[in-house]
Amino acid sequence: MSNDEVLHRTGLFDVSYVVHKRRLGLFGHVARLRSNVAANLILRICTKTRDGERPLQEWRRACGRRSWVHQICRDAGETATEALLLAEDRPFWQTIATAGGFD
Secondary structure: OOHHHHHHHHOOOOHHHHHHHHHHHHHHHHHOOOOOOHHHHHHHHHHHHHOOOOOOHHHOOOOOOOOHHHHHHHHHOOOHHHHHHHHOOHHHHHHHHOOOOOO
């Protein structure tokens, strides 16, 4: 069974809404992890990079590729640092993640 068929049967027709909601939900979850958890450390490094700090050479991705943090910024309409701060407040971040109205 395809993903589209599952979405159709469950009534979730707007796939882009589901993708945005899940992406923002995961970002919020990782942002709230303990500060010594590897995923949280990496997210904070990527956030700093997105907001202008130069990344280490080995952290660079191929030209033309959009980072996950870049997409989160587009979805949330915030800078990476602001999104990270907002995500730490779980109830507030859930309102952003479920708001809809995405591009």
